Amino acid sequence: MNLNELVQTISTHAIPVLLAITLHEAAHGYAARQLGDDTAWQMGRVTLNPFPHIDLIGTVIMPLMLFFVTSGQFLFGYAKPVPVDFSRLGHPKRDMIWVALAGPAANLFQAFAWAVVIYLLSGMGSEERFFLEMAQAGVLVNLVMFAFNLFPLPPLDGGRILVGLLPMRLAIGFSHIERYGFFIVMGLVLMGAVNTFWMRPIMQATTQAIQWSLEPLASLLQLSP
Numbered sequence: 001m002n003l004n005e006l007v008q009t010i011s012t013h014a015i016p017v018l019l020a021i022t023l024h025e026a027a028h029g030y031a032a033r034q035l036g037d038d039t040a041w042q043m044g045r046v047t048l049n050p051f052p053h054i055d056l057i058g059t060v061i062m063p064l065m066l067f068f069v070t071s072g073q074f075l076f077g078y079a080k081p082v083p084v085d086f087s088r089l090g091h092p093k094r095d096m097i098w099v100a101l102a103g104p105a106a107n108l109f110q111a112f113a114w115a116v117v118i119y120l121l122s123g124m125g126s127e128e129r130f131f132l133e134m135a136q137a138g139v140l141v142n143l144v145m146f147a148f149n150l151f152p153l154p155p156l157d158g159g160r161i162l163v164g165l166l167p168m169r170l171a172i173g174f175s176h177i178e179r180y181g182f183f184i185v186m187g188l189v190l191m192g193a194v195n196t197f198w199m200r201p202i203m204q205a206t207t208q209a210i211q212w213s214l215e216p217l218a219s220l221l222q223l224s225p
Contacts, residue, residue, distance in 0.1 A: 010064075012130065016138035020110060020145050021059065021079045022050040024103040028082040031102035035095040037088040045082050053079045081155075093171070097164035100157040107146040108206070114138030115210050116217065123221030139210075147202040151194060153185055154178035 026047060029040030040046050045053070054060065058078035089095035117135040126132065150158040155178050163171045177184070188194045 012133045013137045013141065016110075016114065016134060016141045017063075018050045019138070020107055020141050022048060022053050023106040023110060024145060024149070025053045025079050025082045027102040027106035028084065028099055031099045032082070032084045032089070035098060036090045037085050039085045039088070040082045043083060045080075053082075055080045093164055093168070097161050100160035100164070103157050104146045104149045107142040107149070111139050111142035111146060111206070112210055112213070114142065115214060119214055119217050119221060119223060122223055139207075143203045143206055144199070146206065147199040148194070150202065151185065151198055154181045156181070156185065 025045065029046035032039070033041045033046060055078060058080075084099055086092045086096055086099075089099070114135045118132065118139070121128070121132050121135065149156050150161075152158040152162045154160055154163065154175060159174075159178070159181060163175050166174060185194065
C-alpha cells in the first residue's frame with residue numbers, strides 16, 4: 001500500500017472509528033449509570049468527546065502500525081475501558097449483562113445508521129466517492145467491533161455476558177479466566193480461529209439482517225437489491 005492509499009484509507013476511516021469507539025465506551029458507562037453505578041459518569045467517561053476514551057497505544061499507535069505493516073490485512077486496537085463498579089449495580093450479576101451488551105449494541109446501531117447513509121447516497125445518485133467510502137467504512141468498522149466484542153471470553157463484553165448468564169458457581173470459575181483472557185483471545189486471533197469461526201459468520205448474518213431491515217427503504221428509493 002503506497003502513501004496516498006494509506007492517507008486516503010485513514011481519512012475515510014478516522015471518523016467512523018472515533019465514533020465507533022466513543023459510542024461503544026459511552027454506552028457502557030450510560031448503562032451502568034442507569035442501573036446504579038455512576039463511576040464512569042463521575043469520571044467524565046459518559047461523553048461523546050472521543051478524547052477521554054482514547055488510549056495512545058491501543059487506539060492510535062498499535063492500529064496504525066499493524067495497518068501499515070500488514071497492508072491493511074490485520075487490524076487490532078482498543079480504547080480505555082470504562083470503569084464499572086459492579087457491586088454498586090442494583091442486581092450485579094444480572095445488570096452486568098446489560099452493561100456489557102450496551103457497547104456492542106451501540107456498534108450495531110451505528111452499522112445500521114451508516115448503512116442507511118449508503119442507501120440514501122445511492123438513492124440520490126451521489127457520485128461523491130469520499131462520503132460513500134466513509135459510510136462503507138462505518139458499516140465495516142462497527143460490524144467488526146460488534147462481532148469481536150461479543151466473543152464469549154472475558155475481558156471482552158461477550159465474556160462478561162456469559163458470566164452473567166452462567167450459574168453462580170460456574171460464573172465465578174469462568175470469571176477467573178479474565179486475567180489471561182486477553183492473551184488467549186490474541187492467540188486465537190493470530191491463529192485465525194476468531195475470524196473464521198466467530199467473526200465472519202456473525203458479521204455475515206448481521207449484514208443480512210441489516211439489508212433485510214432496509215428493504216422498505218431500498219424499495220422507496222428504487223434501489224436494486
